[in-house]
Structures are given as C-alpha cells and as structure tokens.
Amino acid sequence: MAEKTTAEKLATIQQGYTLEGPTIELGVALIDGELHKDAPVRLPLSxxxxxxxxxxxxxxxxxxxxxxxxxxxxxxxxxxxxxxxxxxxxxxxxxxxxxxxxxxxxxxxxxxxxxxxxxxxxxxxxxxxxxxxxRATITSFGPILLSRVMELNATQESSLQLIFHFADQKNLELIDLKDLRAVIQYLTSDEGKDELAQLGGLSKATAGVILRELVNLEAQGMGPFFGExxxxxxxxxxxxxxxxxxxxxxxxxxxxxxxxxxxxxxxxxxxxxxxxxxxxxxxxxxxxxxxxxxxxxxxxxxxxxxxxxxxxxxxxxxxxxxxxxxxxxxPKDVPSEVLGQLANRIQHAxxxxxxxxxxxxxxxxxxxxxxxxxxxxxxxxxxxxxxxxxxxxxxxxxxxxxxxxxxxxxxxxxxxxxxxxxxxxxxxxLLSKYGTAVDNVSAFEKLAGQAAAPTGDAAPPLPAPPLPSPSLPSEPRQQRNDGGGAVGEVVGALGGALGGGLKSMVRSFGTQLGRELLRGVFGTSSRRRR
Known part of the structure; x- marks a missing residue:
C-alpha cells in the first residue's frame, strides 16, 4: 500500500476531530514535522x-x-x-x-x-x-484500604476484617487509630481472650502483628489523618x-x-x-x-x-x-484490566x-x-x-x-x-467545617470505661464473613439509607473481600452504623448524616 501524502494524513485528522459538542482543546496536529493550525486536536467533554x-x-x-x-x-x-x-x-x-x-x-x-x-x-x-x-474515620476507611496502608498480607487483611466485624457487633465506634488499637489490645488481653476465640480465624499472633503495624502508622505521623x-x-x-x-x-x-x-x-x-x-x-x-x-x-x-x-x-x-x-x-504501570477502560490517551515522549x-x-x-x-x-x-x-x-x-x-x-x-x-x-x-479536629466518645473511651454508654452486643453473634470473589451487580443502588436491600446487592458485587454472608448480616444489624459498614466498594462506610 502506498504511503499517504501529507494532505491525506491531514484530511484524516481533520475529519476525525470534527466534533459537534463542547470540547477540551488539546492542541494542533504535527504531520511530517509541520504544525497545522487547521487540524485542531480535541477531546469531547461528554x-x-x-x-x-x-x-x-x-x-x-x-x-x-x-x-x-x-x-x-x-x-x-x-x-x-x-x-x-x-x-x-x-x-x-x-x-x-x-x-x-x-x-x-x-x-x-x-x-x-x-x-x-x-x-x-x-x-x-x-x-x-x-x-x-x-480526615477520614477508621470505620469509613474500612479494613481493605487500611490493610493496604499497613501493607498486610491476605491472611492479616482477613483478620482485620474480623476485628472490624467485632467492633461493629459491640457498638465500638472506630474513629481514630487509638480506637482500633484499643479494640485489638482488648482482644489480645486476658479479659478479651474469650471474645477472640469466638471470632474464629483470628489468632492472637496475627492480631499482635496488626497491632504492631498500627503502632508503626502512628510513629510515621499518620495519626492526624484518621479522625473527625x-x-x-x-x-x-x-x-x-x-x-x-x-x-x-x-x-x-x-x-x-x-x-x-x-x-x-x-x-x-x-x-x-x-x-x-x-x-x-x-x-x-x-x-x-x-x-x-x-x-x-x-x-x-x-x-x-x-x-x-x-x-x-x-x-x-x-x-x-x-x-x-x-x-x-x-502504560505498563497500570494493570491491563484498568488500562483497557482508559479510552482517552495522551502519551508524551x-x-x-x-x-x-x-x-x-x-x-x-x-x-x-x-x-x-x-x-x-x-x-x-x-x-x-x-x-x-x-x-x-x-x-x-x-x-x-x-x-x-x-x-x-x-x-x-x-x-x-x-x-x-x-x-x-x-x-x-470549608475551614470552619474541617479546620479543628474533634474527639468524640468512641471505642477507646468505651473500653477505658470513660463513657456511660454500655458496650453490649449490637446484634446476636453471627458467623465470620466468607470472602467470595466479586461479581457485577444487576441493578444500581437507588438510595443511601435503604437498610441493606439494594445496598446489599452492590456490596456483594463490589466488596472484593466483603460480600455473601455480610449481605445477610445487613438485615439483622440493628444500628445505622451496622448497616453502613457493609456498603463500600472497599468495605468502606460513612458515618456522616447527610
């Protein structure tokens, strides 16, 4: 096939970038070493x-x-x-x-x-x-993202999910790092050893590893990010x-x-x-x-x-x-599964x-x-x-x-x-809304006996959550506070490591926190009231 002439190459680009709606003007085409102002390169806003x-x-x-x-x-x-x-x-x-x-x-x-x-x-x-x-609360950040920050392996990540599950059952709000540390210290103490045994799949040694990684986060100065x-x-x-x-x-x-x-x-x-x-x-x-x-x-x-x-x-x-x-x-920095979804490409030298x-x-x-x-x-x-x-x-x-x-x-x-x-x-x-940190009553205060609120079960004991493979949802979630119907379906599809048994758990949890804990793509939840 004969090589195209410059005029033919120019016509190809002009036709390809003739767009009707609003666009982002990226620049103009260079063809055979020559700049062509009459060949603008655009990206449709839509x-x-x-x-x-x-x-x-x-x-x-x-x-x-x-x-x-x-x-x-x-x-x-x-x-x-x-x-x-x-x-x-x-x-x-x-x-x-x-x-x-x-x-x-x-x-x-x-x-x-x-x-x-x-x-x-x-x-x-x-x-x-x-x-x-x-800032983000520990509960909102969720166990999968937190495992990523602490560089936990798969077993330790699953164990952290069980710790979050326990905290939710016991109405122990996880707001900042000291809350999660307090819950883990309780589970690894003589007082909490029976609770640890009931969780199943969570060894005292693994809990100790997670606790040490948590201390490392604090030592690295990450504490101020977690909170309210x-x-x-x-x-x-x-x-x-x-x-x-x-x-x-x-x-x-x-x-x-x-x-x-x-x-x-x-x-x-x-x-x-x-x-x-x-x-x-x-x-x-x-x-x-x-x-x-x-x-x-x-x-x-x-x-x-x-x-x-x-x-x-x-x-x-x-x-x-x-x-x-x-x-x-x-492009090789991005996994192929993600790269295949990136339709707009701007590749520098x-x-x-x-x-x-x-x-x-x-x-x-x-x-x-x-x-x-x-x-x-x-x-x-x-x-x-x-x-x-x-x-x-x-x-x-x-x-x-x-x-x-x-x-x-x-x-x-x-x-x-x-x-x-x-x-x-x-x-x-935004300064008046987020400028000053607050420290509300949460797991640390409750376990330390500094709050009047009891630390009782939020729901009957439930089996440890299974870890199924993700699948796509058949219908999108329609509203945020739906008590676990459509939300449960989204979680089952997107959780990656949170799904199956946890969806049924939504229906039996008696607290808003319990319902919202299960919603996120990464096991994240939001405690905000919008």
Missing amino acids: MMNRHGLVAGATGTGKTVTLHMMAEQLSTAGVPVFLADIKGDLSGLATAATGSEKLKARTDSLGQDWSGKTFPVEFLALGGDGNGIPV PEFDTAELLRTAPDGRGVVTCLELPTLQTKPMLFSTFLMWLLADLFEDLPEAGDLDKPKLVFFLDEAHLLFNGASKAFLDAITTTVRLIRSKGVGIFFVTQT LRAFTPEDAKALKATVSTFPVSDYDLEEVLTSAGIGEAVITVMNEKGAPTPVALTRLCAPESVMGPSTDELVKSTVAGSS
Missing part, C-alpha cells in the same frame, strides 16, 4: 467520563498537560480534583504573565491566550501542609459563583514518606463518591474529573482484593458521571536508553490504534509539550492517532506564593 491516561517520561510535560486540561474543565463548569505531587499546581490560583516565547507558541497554535486565575480549594491530608485538613470531622466528598463537586468548576488541589508535601497513604486515600475518595452519587447515564459533561498523579503507587504490591476493587470502581463510576485520568510514566525501556516502548505502541505515524520513532523524538493522542469521539469510536503540540496553560505553571495559598485557605468556607 466523553471525559470514559477515563484516560496521561503518560510519559519524567520531564516531558505531563503535569503541564493536566494543568491545561484542569483549566478548561473549570471554565466549562466541571469540578476537578488534582493531587499536587510536585507542589506546582497551586499556580492555578495565579494568572500567568505573557512573554515573547509564550506568544510565539500560542500564535503558532492559533490559541487565543490570556492570563487567568481559577477557583482553587487547597486541601492537605490530616493538615500536613497549608490546606484545609482532610470527616471530609465530605460532596465538597469536590462544587462550582464557583461564576459557574466555573472548583479545582480542588490536594497538597502532598511529604508524599515520599507516605506514598501508600496518599494512593489509598485517593481510592477512599473514589469509593465514597461511588457510594453517594446516583446513576447519571450519559451526560453532556462529567460531574467531576479526577487526575491521579503517580498512578503506579496505587498498584505496586497491591492485593488481589484491592486490585479487583479498583478495577470495578473504574468500570462503574463512569455511570455516576465521574472521569478518572491516571497520570504515570508508561518515552526514553529507550535500556532494554527495559525498549520493551516499555513496544508495549506502549501496541496499545494504540493503527496510524499514519511510526510511533516508535515519534514517541522517542517528541519534544516537551508534545504528545501522541487518541481519544473517544462522540460516537464512541477512537479518533485517529495524532502527534500534537499542546496548548499552553493560562495560569502560572509553578507554585503560587505561600501567602496566596494561606489567604485562600483562610477565606475558605
């Missing part, structure tokens, strides 16, 4: 809940790409969540200043550029940073008074010391959103778009239950109107310095549709701010592969000043 991948070697412009996309989503009225790994996404709150170099680039793209600020909310895990403190007031994930869905979507920027100044907490927290956010949001079907634009930077942290060393839950969440949260973009170095790099390059090329480009050559020669793109068009088909020079952000590509960040936080409506 397809952003089909999820995506932004990949590329370090220093190729991935962060600038998600920065630019976040700006346009906000302008379109779509809330955005960003994890600020490197500390430079706070620049969204500061208008960029033009320069001759920038003007030359934007003119070459036909981009109508002007410096702008965007509505930004700053968060910080447990107050580790300048942002609004974000718990962050309401509905805060991520807000728009500014002018109709633009609020960009929620999570500060991560100590990510290198707490990578597991960071990645697991992101899945807690998604799991909580999944439980709260109603089915939405196809929308003109998503309700929220997540950008999960350093995505490999989610998957490294993850248990099968955790991976199954991630896969199921990614598959099903699309119907709730939420889009997820994984940001990482190569890769390096091929080692045999391992060469394998990663070939694997990346194999994930793209057949194109008019020599992708191995293009992906090793693309410049900073350039990427190979294919997305899903409005009919649900992949667009032609296009080497693209990307649009420039209109806010600062770097950090805002500390003074601006602090003043933004001080003026936030």
Whole structure:
C-alpha cells in the first residue's frame, strides 16, 4: 500500500476531530514535522467520563498537560480534583504573565491566550501542609484500604476484617487509630481472650502483628489523618459563583514518606463518591474529573482484593458521571484490566536508553490504534509539550492517532506564593467545617470505661464473613439509607473481600452504623448524616 501524502494524513485528522459538542482543546496536529493550525486536536467533554491516561517520561510535560486540561474543565463548569505531587499546581490560583516565547507558541497554535486565575480549594491530608485538613474515620476507611496502608498480607487483611466485624457487633465506634488499637489490645488481653476465640480465624499472633503495624502508622505521623470531622466528598463537586468548576488541589508535601497513604486515600475518595452519587447515564459533561498523579503507587504490591476493587470502581463510576485520568510514566504501570477502560490517551515522549525501556516502548505502541505515524520513532523524538493522542469521539469510536503540540496553560505553571495559598485557605468556607479536629466518645473511651454508654452486643453473634470473589451487580443502588436491600446487592458485587454472608448480616444489624459498614466498594462506610 502506498504511503499517504501529507494532505491525506491531514484530511484524516481533520475529519476525525470534527466534533459537534463542547470540547477540551488539546492542541494542533504535527504531520511530517509541520504544525497545522487547521487540524485542531480535541477531546469531547461528554466523553471525559470514559477515563484516560496521561503518560510519559519524567520531564516531558505531563503535569503541564493536566494543568491545561484542569483549566478548561473549570471554565466549562466541571469540578476537578488534582493531587499536587510536585507542589506546582497551586499556580492555578495565579494568572500567568505573557512573554515573547509564550506568544510565539500560542500564535503558532492559533490559541487565543490570556492570563487567568481559577477557583482553587487547597486541601492537605490530616493538615500536613497549608490546606484545609482532610480526615477520614477508621470505620469509613474500612479494613481493605487500611490493610493496604499497613501493607498486610491476605491472611492479616482477613483478620482485620474480623476485628472490624467485632467492633461493629459491640457498638465500638472506630474513629481514630487509638480506637482500633484499643479494640485489638482488648482482644489480645486476658479479659478479651474469650471474645477472640469466638471470632474464629483470628489468632492472637496475627492480631499482635496488626497491632504492631498500627503502632508503626502512628510513629510515621499518620495519626492526624484518621479522625473527625470527616471530609465530605460532596465538597469536590462544587462550582464557583461564576459557574466555573472548583479545582480542588490536594497538597502532598511529604508524599515520599507516605506514598501508600496518599494512593489509598485517593481510592477512599473514589469509593465514597461511588457510594453517594446516583446513576447519571450519559451526560453532556462529567460531574467531576479526577487526575491521579503517580498512578503506579496505587498498584505496586497491591492485593488481589484491592486490585479487583479498583478495577470495578473504574468500570462503574463512569455511570455516576465521574472521569478518572491516571497520570504515570508508561502504560505498563497500570494493570491491563484498568488500562483497557482508559479510552482517552495522551502519551508524551518515552526514553529507550535500556532494554527495559525498549520493551516499555513496544508495549506502549501496541496499545494504540493503527496510524499514519511510526510511533516508535515519534514517541522517542517528541519534544516537551508534545504528545501522541487518541481519544473517544462522540460516537464512541477512537479518533485517529495524532502527534500534537499542546496548548499552553493560562495560569502560572509553578507554585503560587505561600501567602496566596494561606489567604485562600483562610477565606475558605470549608475551614470552619474541617479546620479543628474533634474527639468524640468512641471505642477507646468505651473500653477505658470513660463513657456511660454500655458496650453490649449490637446484634446476636453471627458467623465470620466468607470472602467470595466479586461479581457485577444487576441493578444500581437507588438510595443511601435503604437498610441493606439494594445496598446489599452492590456490596456483594463490589466488596472484593466483603460480600455473601455480610449481605445477610445487613438485615439483622440493628444500628445505622451496622448497616453502613457493609456498603463500600472497599468495605468502606460513612458515618456522616447527610
């Protein structure tokens, strides 16, 4: 077959990216080394809940790409969540200043550029940073996610689930780390040894291992993240008074010391959103778009239950109107089950310095549709701010592969000043809700005899929960406080390690906490009253 002419390649891209509805303007196509302003490369706003991948070697412009996309989503009225790994996404709150170099680039793209600020909310895990403190209760986080943070093996994870089950039976609320520590210490004490024996499948030695890992979490300074007031994930869905979507920027100044907490927290956010949001079907634009930077942290060393839950969440949260973009170095960082659900692909340059790099390059090329480009050559020669793109068009088909020079952000590509960040936080409506930690009566106080409330059984003793394989639900959950009907079905499908016997347990639990403990994709629950 004769090679296509430049004009034919241009026509293919122009036709493939001619879209009717609102779009994110990604850039313009590069064909045979020449930039074509008349071949814009776009991503339909209505397809952003089909999820995506932004990949590329370090220093190729991935962060600038998600920065630019976040700006346009906000302008379109779509809330955005960003994890600020490197500390430079706070620049969204500061208008960029033009320069001759920038003007030359934007003119070459036909981009109508002007410096702008965007509505930004700053968060910080447990107050580790300048942002609004974000906390979650131990009960809400759940045993599967907590096992991930503590790096427990499968047996220890199952044992932790039994500990949560015991705490729920006994009305021992697990709010912070000292609550869970108190319950484990009770079970391993002489006073609690009969209770430990009744649980079945939980040895004193394994309970001791979990207790030691819990102490390690406290020693690593993770205690402030677990507690109340718990962050309401509905805060991520807000728009500014002018109709633009609020960009929620999570500060991560100590990510290198707490990578597991960071990645697991992101899945807690998604799991909580999944439980709260109603089915939405196809929308003109998503309700929220997540950008999960350093995505490999989610998957490294993850248990099968955790991976199954991630896969199921990614598959099903699309119907709730939420889009997820994984940001990482190569597609091989993402399991194939998840990668297969990422319809929108923005691939920056890769390096091929080692045999391992060469394998990663070939694997990346194999994930793209057949194109008019020599992708191995293009992906090793693309410049900073350039990427190979294919997305899903409005009919649900992949667009032609296009080497693209990307649009420039209109806010600062770097950090805002500390003074601006602090003043933004001080003026936030969230500060009064989440700024001050509270310590309500819970398991620690009850076991210490400091509360008048009795610690009796919440329900008759029940058998230890089985650990079935996940399956897909036949119908979505219709309401949050339904006492276990449709909710039980969702849990049976999505729990990964919580299902079967636990669904029947829902019907016999007499407390709201008992019912809600079983709802989450990861065994998470919410004690909030909305």
